Amino acid sequence: MPLENQVNSIRLFSGFTRGSLKLMLRGNRAYWMWLAFLSVLIVSGALAYSAQVRVGLGLTAMRDQVSWGFYIGNFTFLVGVAAAAVVLVIPAYIYNWKPIREIVIYGELLAISAITMCLMFVLVDIGRPDRFWHLVPPFGFLNFPRSVLAWDVLVLNLYFVVNFVVATHILYRAFHGKPYIRKLVVPMVLLSVPMAVGIHTVTAFLYNGLAARPYWNSSILAPQFLASAFCSGPAILLVVLQLLRRFTRFEIQDAAIWKIAELMAYAMFLNLFLHGAEAFKEFYSNTQHLLFTRYWYFGIGSHHTLVPYAWSAVGLNLVAFALFISPRTRRNIILLNLGCLATYAGVYIEKGMGLIIPGLTPDTLGEIYVYYPTLIELRVAAGIFAVGFLLFTLMLKVAVPISLGEFMGKKGVAPIERAVFAGR
Amino acid sequence: METRRLFMQTAAGAAAGMILTSCGPKRLYEAPKERLKASIAEMQRKYKEEYGKDIQVSDKGPIPGVHFAYALDISRCIGCRRCVYACVAENNQSRDPQIHWIRVEQMEKEKGVDFSHADPYYHPAEVPAEGHFYIPISCQQCEDPPCTKVCPTGATWAEKDGIVVIDYDWCIGCRYCMAACPYGARHFNWTQPSIPENEINPHTHYLGNRPRPKGVVEKCTFCIQRSREGRYPACVEVCPVGARKFGNILDPDSEIRYIIEHKRVLVLKEELNTVPRFFYFYAT
Numbered sequence: 001m002p003l004e005n006q007v008n009s010i011r012l013f014s015g016f017t018r019g020s021l022k023l024m025l026r027g028n029r030a031y032w033m034w035l036a037f038l039s040v041l042i043v044s045g046a047l048a049y050s051a052q053v054r055v056g057l058g059l060t061a062m063r064d065q066v067s068w069g070f071y072i073g074n075f076t077f078l079v080g081v082a083a084a085a086v087v088l089v090i091p092a093y094i095y096n097w098k099p100i101r102e103i104v105i106y107g108e109l110l111a112i113s114a115i116t117m118c119l120m121f122v123l124v125d126i127g128r129p130d131r132f133w134h135l136v137p138p139f140g141f142l143n144f145p146r147s148v149l150a151w152d153v154l155v156l157n158l159y160f161v162v163n164f165v166v167a168t169h170i171l172y173r174a175f176h177g178k179p180y181i182r183k184l185v186v187p188m189v190l191l192s193v194p195m196a197v198g199i200h201t202v203t204a205f206l207y208n209g210l211a212a213r214p215y216w217n218s219s220i221l222a223p224q225f226l227a228s229a230f231c232s233g234p235a236i237l238l239v240v241l242q243l244l245r246r247f248t249r250f251e252i253q254d255a256a257i258w259k260i261a262e263l264m265a266y267a268m269f270l271n272l273f274l275h276g277a278e279a280f281k282e283f284y285s286n287t288q289h290l291l292f293t294r295y296w297y298f299g300i301g302s303h304h305t306l307v308p309y310a311w312s313a314v315g316l317n318l319v320a321f322a323l324f325i326s327p328r329t330r331r332n333i334i335l336l337n338l339g340c341l342a343t344y345a346g347v348y349i350e351k352g353m354g355l356i357i358p359g360l361t362p363d364t365l366g367e368i369y370v371y372y373p374t375l376i377e378l379r380v381a382a383g384i385f386a387v388g389f390l391l392f393t394l395m396l397k398v399a400v401p402i403s404l405g406e407f408m409g410k411k412g413v414a415p416i417e418r419a420v421f422a423g424r
Numbered sequence: 425m426e427t428r429r430l431f432m433q434t435a436a437g438a439a440a441g442m443i444l445t446s447c448g449p450k451r452l453y454e455a456p457k458e459r460l461k462a463s464i465a466e467m468q469r470k471y472k473e474e475y476g477k478d479i480q481v482s483d484k485g486p487i488p489g490v491h492f493a494y495a496l497d498i499s500r501c502i503g504c505r506r507c508v509y510a511c512v513a514e515n516n517q518s519r520d521p522q523i524h525w526i527r528v529e530q531m532e533k534e535k536g537v538d539f540s541h542a543d544p545y546y547h548p549a550e551v552p553a554e555g556h557f558y559i560p561i562s563c564q565q566c567e568d569p570p571c572t573k574v575c576p577t578g579a580t581w582a583e584k585d586g587i588v589v590i591d592y593d594w595c596i597g598c599r600y601c602m603a604a605c606p607y608g609a610r611h612f613n614w615t616q617p618s619i620p621e622n623e624i625n626p627h628t629h630y631l632g633n634r635p636r637p638k639g640v641v642e643k644c645t646f647c648i649q650r651s652r653e654g655r656y657p658a659c660v661e662v663c664p665v666g667a668r669k670f671g672n673i674l675d676p677d678s679e680i681r682y683i684i685e686h687k688r689v690l691v692l693k694e695e696l697n698t699v700p701r702f703f704y705f706y707a708t
Binding site: 147 | 529578597604607612615616639640
């Protein structure tokens, strides 16, 4: 590349970076209060984590009997969010449905934030974070293809890279008023769809493959993971889109929001159906393996810790389904948001703790250890969520003005709708 | 121009190869003899520093023609837990927090071998308690171990003599193996393990009972430091009723072969196809 071109691209890049930083540092009181709130959570989480590193994972409530807990539960839930965010790409690109196509970029930004949180949750869960490099060849050794965890490490990182490249490329080009490079973006976007399904399937297989844990060792697990993910991911996105619509000039058609809500209703139906199928098989055949499902829904003996959570999840999911399936209720803005909240909470319970804890309780030798996350775990988890939200906020801060054509390298160029999708 | 490019490419390839070999995997699993010796010397130096006494770390490999197996006589076991504490002392398990590689389950005779009614925390004034029997459980040294399969870093594997071992210096503490083990045999160092200095067993093996750091997984190794030297595991020696039998399954004249061929033998969770090398039997 001639020197002149190199200098030019460095200049363009530094213009983009400086402009982005300036955007991030500009905002009203609410913006700064939000950032301050997140920073407090992050500092508290970092302090809690440093104590955990010093003393060990003994500061969590995890023990040999329940060896995974809150961290891995959150990880699993967030993989679903990351996967589902990109599934919006399907209607946008395959059916060329414009109202959704404009918001795909936000799905990708959400995926980037969610994957970052996933990787952080795994990192805080391992006993020797100082040995993280043992996973990375050539310095380390990745037990691929035998270990499903090795698969998960690979697909999660690849998915992160794909989304990061697509999102930043589109925004960067739009910033300079140029259409994105189709040869780069289209294949990667098309790749990101099977990958979204892939990361969640592999994460389900992580549990699914363990014959020692009958609660997980059920072939319905991966489809059920996907179904619940297609509820929770869009639930977050719907709220974010409404916030964007309210606080920026960004226009999102009601039709897009309603369409997503409708898709969520189908996904929720599938999720409930798969849960029902699993419950039927367990209760009707009534084998020893029923123990775990019973612990979740009814408790065993005097142990009923999880029961209220189990039924809240069922109730919340049913409410969400009822609200989204009827066009009248999903078009009511209040009911729509209630439905999103119910979906988010319901899936968070069933897919987080509701998956991990009954999977491990009773343990393989029949002991019931009652796990309840400690304050340290809650603080670390809140800190990680805050990092994710901070990342998402800052990315939106740059992405929204670019989409609106307010933040550009040169004057008088088309806003993102035209620039980005001019290729089509 | 062409030759120069070719030269550059070859040189770059060679450099990359050198870097790859020197920085390559440092797992003890595939460490060449010299590197293993160096690693062990380093371990001994560190232990001396930490515990103020000489701790021997053996690197004795598997003996050709030997495949270890274990058999436990359920009809004899009285649930005294002497094996549990002999194991703790022999294998340098942490005293605080307590780690036990052997867990003795008390079961009801009426219910038979049923884990959902097992009680590991029994404490009658005298054992055996009326109407109960006991099943001590530790690593079953599976022939097809689900735990080694799932390890993302290859830090645990089955040795040629059938012993499933862990590289404590390579384990990242993700605990996937603990989720995969159907026998609750794997234990995690949730905090810094502690052993009183005068209670340390200085006779150790690099894949076995050498002191472990915080944040890694550990488990029974059939007392690899003893069995590879032709001795019985500590639990076999201490058992007051002779319920524990150990030997080379490939030796047709061994006691273990006699038991497997002549007694009523069972393995735990046979349906999982892990093929345990730990048999339970009824001698009487």
